[in-house]
Amino acid sequence: MAPQIDAVILAGGMARRMGGNDKGLVDLNGQAMICHTINKLSTQVDQILINANRNQAQYEQWGYTVFSDQDSGYLGPLAGMVTALKQTQADYLLVVPCDCPMLPTDLTARLLAALEQQQADLAVASDGEYEQPVVLLLKPHLAASMQAFLDAGERKIDFWYRQHKVAVESFADQPNAFVNINTPEQKQQLATQIAK
Numbered sequence: 001m002a003p004q005i006d007a008v009i010l011a012g013g014m015a016r017r018m019g020g021n022d023k024g025l026v027d028l029n030g031q032a033m034i035c036h037t038i039n040k041l042s043t044q045v046d047q048i049l050i051n052a053n054r055n056q057a058q059y060e061q062w063g064y065t066v067f068s069d070q071d072s073g074y075l076g077p078l079a080g081m082v083t084a085l086k087q088t089q090a091d092y093l094l095v096v097p098c099d100c101p102m103l104p105t106d107l108t109a110r111l112l113a114a115l116e117q118q119q120a121d122l123a124v125a126s127d128g129e130y131e132q133p134v135v136l137l138l139k140p141h142l143a144a145s146m147q148a149f150l151d152a153g154e155r156k157i158d159f160w161y162r163q164h165k166v167a168v169e170s171f172a173d174q175p176n177a178f179v180n181i182n183t184p185e186q187k188q189q190l191a192t193q194i195a196k
């Protein structure tokens with residue numbers, strides 16, 4: 001039987017480089033940025049959860065389950081991940097950021113295959129050069145270790161996952177897959193590219 005896979009889209013940051021506007025909700029070519037991410041994921045997972053610390057009602061309008069960090073201190077992406085890991089009933093949790101609108105359509109399948117083949121606890125995507133620490137496939141039992149890491153005051157995601165058996169899956173075949181939008185200038189550049 002195929003494993004159940006939930007996805008959580010992280011939209012819980014302060015988006016300071018975007019000028020403090022909620023990054024998931026800023027317009028990218030006529031749609032909220034997170035809608036581009038949702039469109040990429042919708043056929044890849046059983047359920048999509050959205051992690052946001054403000055504007056929850058606006059995210060709920062699309063019918064997805066929205067939740068905020070258990071710890072409301074803006075502790076970084078791990079705070080959203082650990083909350084989702086504790087909530088999910090699925091076999092795996094796919095984690096992606098809201099600000100990567102060009103994610104691969106075979107992201108889940110390839111991360112799962114890598115994880116299973118290597119009998120790993122988690123899989124991380126790579127662009128061929130750099131690992132993408134907020135693009136992960138996780139087993140829910142990892143919640144305890146992630147919570148302990150946060151409780152110790154640690155925040156760096158790759159430091160956390162290196163404590164476990166990690167499969168790295170390269171998407172070097174899709175050069176724009178992890179284009180990451182942090183500033184209005186980057187958003188404008190991608191909008192122009194998509195429109196071409």
Ligand SMILES: Nc1nc2c(ncn2[C@@H]2O[C@H](COP(=O)(O)OP(=O)(O)OP(=O)(O)O)[C@@H](O)[C@H]2O)c(=O)[nH]1
Pocket residue numbers: 010011012013014015016017018023051052069073074075076077078079080081096097098099134182
């Ligand atoms: N749940 C949660 N998610 C976060 C937090 N900080 C960042 N993220 C998410 O993690 C992903 C990557 O973070 P960044 O690109 O640094 O986003 P950001 O922190 O909102 O933006 P900056 O303030 O410009 O750094 C984004 O999807 C953010 O929404 C947080 O404290 N809690």
Ligand SMILES: [Mg+2]
Pocket residue numbers: 013
């Ligand atoms: Mg940040």
